[in-house]
Amino acid sequence: MQPKRRLAVLRTKFIPPLQRSSMIYRPKLMKQLKQIEECPLTLIHTGPGYGKSSALSSFLDTSDKLSCWYSLSKQDENFFHFIVHVVHAVREKFPHFGSELIEYLISGEVEGWEEELDYICIEFCNELLQLKKPFVCVLDDIHITERSELVKDWLQLLIESAPANVHIVLAGRVRPTWDVITRRLLNGQLLELTETDFIFSNEEIDVLLSDVFNIDCTPEELIEIEKATEGWAIALQMLGQQWKEHGEVQAVLQDGLETTDELFRFLTMEAFSRQPEEIKKFLLETSLFEEFNEKLCQTVFEAVHAGNYITHLIQQNLFVVEIGKSQYRYHALFRDFLLRQLSKNPILQDNLLQRVACYYKAAGDYEKSLEVYMRAGDYREASALLVHEGIRLLHNGKMEGLMVTLDSIPEIMKDEYWLLWYLEGEMNRYYSKFEQAMTCYRKLEELAEEKQDAEGLSLSMEGRAQIYLDTIQPVKAQPYLQKAINYMERTNTSVERKVRLYSLMSENLLNLGEVKEVESWLVKIQAVHPEYKNIELESRYLLRTGQFHTAKELLQEAKLYEKDHKLSSSHREGDLLLSLLNSLMGLTEHAKKQAEAAIVGGVQRRSPFVEAVGWARMGHAVQLLDDYDPSLAIQCYETSLKLMSDLKMSRGKSEAYMGLCLLYGKQGEYDKALRIGKVALEEPERVKDRWLSGLVQLALALVTFKQGDLIEAEKRLNGCEKTFRSCGESFGETVTLYWLSSLYLRQENSSAFKKTITRCLTLIQKHNSQFFFSNKTLFGPTDIQCIPPLLLEAKTHQVEAYLVEPLLAELGFAQLASHPGYTIRVQTLGEFQVWLGEDKLDEKGWKRDKARELFQLFITRANQFIAKSEICHLLWPGQNEEDASRDLKVALNAMNKAIEPHRKARQEAFFITREDQMYGLNKEASIDIDAHRFIYYIESGLEERSRKRAKEKLVKGLELYRGEYLPSRRFDDWCIELREQLFVLYLRGVERVAQISVAEEKFDEAIRWCEQILTEDSCWEEAYRLLMYCYYCKQNRTQALRIYERCQQQLQDELGVAPLETTREMWKMIKEATEKIYLSHL
Missing domain, CATH: 3.40.50.300 (P-loop containing nucleotide triphosphate hydrolases)
Incomplete structure (x- = not known):
């Protein structure tokens, strides 16, 4: 929650x-x-x-x-x-x-x-x-x-x-x-x-001066005042006040005041200079606050008569605005004037700034106190305040202000208050400026070495170790962490600091895959601070040991930590970890959403490293989407690689390269996938990150498996299993055992298959990892329908029933005797095409045209069973019952052979089922029909209330519409209704996208969508209206009027009707606007 x-x-x-x-x-x-x-x-x-x-x-x-x-x-x-x-x-x-x-x-x-x-x-x-x-x-x-x-x-x-x-x-x-x-x-x-x-008119100026200031003006004086003030309200208020004091207008309106700004400055100076000294002092003091009240003035400036002063200012109309009960502020222009006046007296200004800074400091508003000290140029007090409060301000996300402050403090002062070098190093590290951060930590080390300050030396070592932790270089981080702990133990340090360093050591050991040592350091932490709980560290420990469900629960709590601290935790950030977890678990939409959040967070916090990792995680999510465009995933990975290159972070590139290795392997570009996978492996091998090495090795193993090189695949998979077992990663071991089981099944190695599948299913049950069999995951099979045959084989090989049967039941195949092991994908919009898993069914595979037509009929009536007599009537009209029945049997047999080429003799068909004299698609079978996805995306897009999400869904659906439904069956009655339904849905979808584009002011884009509608249906009137509006907004009124003429002509020629009233109203509006513009130029 x-x-x-x-x-x-x-x-x-x-x-x-x-x-x-x-x-x-x-x-x-x-x-x-x-x-x-x-x-x-x-x-x-x-x-x-x-x-x-x-x-x-x-x-x-x-x-x-x-x-x-x-x-x-x-x-x-x-x-x-x-x-x-x-x-x-x-x-x-x-x-x-x-x-x-x-x-x-x-x-x-x-x-x-x-x-x-x-x-x-x-x-x-x-x-x-x-x-x-x-x-x-x-x-x-x-x-x-x-x-x-x-x-x-x-x-x-x-x-x-x-x-x-x-x-x-x-x-x-x-x-x-x-x-x-x-x-x-x-x-x-x-x-x-x-x-x-x-602007006040001459008459209104007269009323203002008469009613408010009791001044009667001659017509000549009013003209002079109007000219001087230009009817500016604030200048008139000042002038009236001054006139009351001087008694005549000429004393106020001096020569040489050529603009109203100059007049205002003059009048303000006059009003200020005529105040009693105590009021002047009060004005200058209170100008330092955006808002003030009586109590504040008494506390900060010891102004015991503050209430009287405020009353006096209100009575004098000196631009005091009451903004609430006893709460006031000055008019912005007047406050600017007062601050300029104050700056002319540096001694008074410094004294007042010191008071204000102390007030904010005492009130616990350290950020404002620091701001005021810096404004006063008191770098010593600012530095001292930063030593005590800087880290807290940093953790509260006050980074930009802190960076400006640190940049302004002289180096000599930072050398005296050496913690500022650590603070500046931390700032640079959070912004992924690792070289600058390292310089700061080295400077701190030099100063601490001179003073033999163990605390400073410990902090400098910690900072350098943190850089290597951020960039996942555990071998480099290890010695610095050990030194930081050694120096820390020489000091009388706090429990919090001990816990922090022990946690960093635990995290680094985790990156090295030293699970046993991690556990011993976690015990140390508990001994120091029994109540301490590092959700971030624990969740990463659970991630790297395959305990995904518990890790996800903890990471939801970790998001609270991030919100409270507002800082980037590099690759360890909650959204990044959750995105990776969800990709590994096959929860694709969640993975995508969290990757987006991480990218946005990285940009907002100016942390390009987080942004780069976010793009890699986005690539994982995108390649798991059902309708993904491979180029989009590639673009995500390449964006990540570019950002890492800009940061000179070769270590950070491994995950993006791993994703590309998996992606190119799925696309059949095996040589490219293997070449990139080997590059991905270099860095984690060099820095001894066994967990990531195992994942990259697994990606390479999957490529060789898909390539058909089973000997090399077995060798790589056995290496993966050894790696994952050595670092206690149960999920990686589970996945590896699954692929070894698939390999041994393909090799018909029964004993090896039984051994590996038993271990695989045992781990799945132990760690509740059933999602691997039900979801499309990053390292799982592309088509999860290949899993049921594997489980059925396990059952045949007498693997323990308690391991197999619950999984079959969960997948809906408890009573199943056989399964073809793939999804049938059908393209009905545009050219008709069928894929059996990843293999395309070519023309020869159908043997008979009637077999293909029969399958198309079943696809068209996908949600219902069709009577045998109706099938005969639809496909063999006019033929007698006996001949039609015979031809149906032949076509049905040919169709089943085409879509289930490896079905054994006398084995029941899986995809097509029969109930008495009725035939239809098996509801338990996985058949992916593009028309169904098209309907889903368009209908949900039309219902979606968010324009952004609506457009995403609609465009996704429209991309599926490659042409009309089953064009080769254009004249067959049994598919006309669905074809027309899909066509109208297509037009409605395009229309809605065009409307959204108009709302987004993307008029050229909207014009393209509208023309697309009219290409398909030249009488779709809303398209004409949108076109007229788009051209009108583009200031091309002539073209907008031509669109109306085109609409009018087309409707008359095709339907014999006139445009609707709404269309005519729009035409009138554009025509009238055009005429007005024309007349204005005459």
Whole structure:
């Protein structure tokens, strides 16, 4: 069970700016904002200081519509933070809103947000729909989303899918460049307000100065003020305040202030300079905080009158914004000004920074404390803080900030606080910068050697050993680990450090295949810390000893460790281990999903080594998929190899080479497979990694077995068995024994077969490894239907019944006397082809055309039995019963011989069964029909709610449609219905993919899909509509109109009808838009 995510919800972000006495009612602006209630989407974008947030807040106060407010901040770059807060913003008005969605979001089950965006948006919109009442949703400071692709993508989905009762308002400093906004604009569904709409008019300036500041202006003064401020709200506020102080406008509007920015700076300086000294001091002090309150000011700056000062600032309208109960912040422009003022007094600034840093340090916010110390240039305090808190910050994933900090600290300070070299080495190691990390550890070693510091020497040895552990070079890691432990034992070290080094030693011995020694070190760990449990180490131990089920359970717990520590554990990362486990166990989709998660994690954490291993694991998963494209698996392995080459990590290439060896062996490219397999073996042999050596040797053995070189295959398999037994790897031994059993069965070596299959089945039962016989696994047979004959032979050879019969029953063959040992694969879409296992059935194999036609009839009626009389009527119409019955018998015999060429005389057919006078396909037989897979993928794709997953399934299905169903039987009545069903399903699938491509703004791709539809059916009207829309969005309106004319002509010629109303409406919209553009250029 995944741990729940935790997130504190900051409710002050749901409060609109509070209305202030310095604001006036602006009827014209309010009238414009009133349109929000009628428009699905409102976009407001201005620079700072134009009063958009305040105006929106004022509008919502007067509106009778329910609304929610959410002010975005930097934390919303994280999608989880953003979406949870958005849901809670709605819950402020509707407490029960999104309860299930919140539970889903925090459940911890979501591993990749990208795949879940559609689902989250659909659930969110469905919840909004349940509200029924008109509802305004304001997202303020939307420009922050520019830093998060996930948040931007989700918002675009929301805009597209939001129900009619919801009116979305996006307010920020820049205009989002999203195509969905363009579409809303073209459809007349967008209300857009800019700086122009928020500029104060001459009349509004007069009202503001009169009502708020009690200043009466002459018309000439108003013109001068309007010219100077350009109606900028924040400048007008400052000017009004200053005018009250000076008494005349000329004292405020000095010559030489040519821009409103200059005016604002001048007015701000004037306002600041006229404050009492204690207020100035308070302003400068509090500018160091993004948010502040009375208690904070009293604690940090000993400002006993902080409450009075805050009240004074509010009364003076000095850009203090109340963001919650007794919680305040300065307007961003004003705070920038204050910080610039503070920087002019370095002594005061340093003193204040020290206070703030100490405050954060005392409060346990070491990250902010470190940031402030660095800003103050106090490298000594920053270094001292890093010595105590650096490792913890590193383990909490604060890597980027730490790296910047370490880069800024002078080397002389790192030499004094030598632990910083270790910290920098760790940083580089996590980023897979192994050479830089090694330099840092060596520097640490030099300094520790000079000071005869055993702890420093131990850490430097540990760091170097960790590099070799990360890159699985156990022989190189071993001496450094031993030295690290020796130095550590000279110090009065903590239990945690002892446990860590003992665990690393255990892991390294595991990589060497020294299982007995691993167990002795695990005993040492328990002696030091009886409650200690290293899930990661234990799960790897279980993986390398073949205890897969227990390893998987532990690895689910290991994912909790990773989430808490947020660091890359190289090849040992939970997702990577789970992906490999699932490939070995034949759980392909899980293996693929976890490889994807590892790749994404590697990229996000900037760990190219993890990413590279992830691509190798993805290659394993892809080559196990039923409809895999070999080139995709090859691409995965080659990506992994390139990344390893970039890292200069020859050791890391072995697994990718092993995967390619297996893949090329399956494809029959034996020489290439053997050549690559030998390359894969070099590194694990060199570094003495017996477990990986065994797996690569097994891959080479399988290639020689498939090649037919049974003598060499037996030799290699016996070597594998010896290797796996020596390092205690039960699963590898099980697989090896299976292939030896298959080899001896092929050689008709009964005694050897009985011996190896008995040992194989014993291990399967002992370790609960039945999945090897039921799933398609990485080292198992390509077609698992070859397993039942092997088990039946075991039964014949009197292998213990308790070993054989449960497996036969689990596979559904308890009553079976014989089995052909392969799957029949049938291609019905396009050219008709049949494969018996990996062997293609050629034309000669059928002997008679009626035998093939009979098989095609059974395939068409795959889910039902057909009466003998009906078969005769369908295949021999007009022929008398006796002759038709005779011809059926001949055709049936020829067909069974074709699809079961090795069936013994008088042995019952397996694939075709008979019940009285009815015939049909055996439901227990493995017959893979492309038309069935096509139907599954298209239908599930059409039902899929996630666009991404829908497209994947649909494209997978469409790739199977190589042409019409059984084209050689085009005129036979018995397959017409299915042919038409498949054809319509094909068109619907292409149409849906085209629609998704349009939604993704991939217009060229959508055009190709639409033309593909029209090639098959020139009257498919939705294809014309999509084409019109695509060309319209590509700014090619002329072509869009031509598409309509083509549609109109084709429908008239073929069906004698006019286009539907929806098509005509689209034509009208495009035509009107074209005319408007033409007129605007006249």
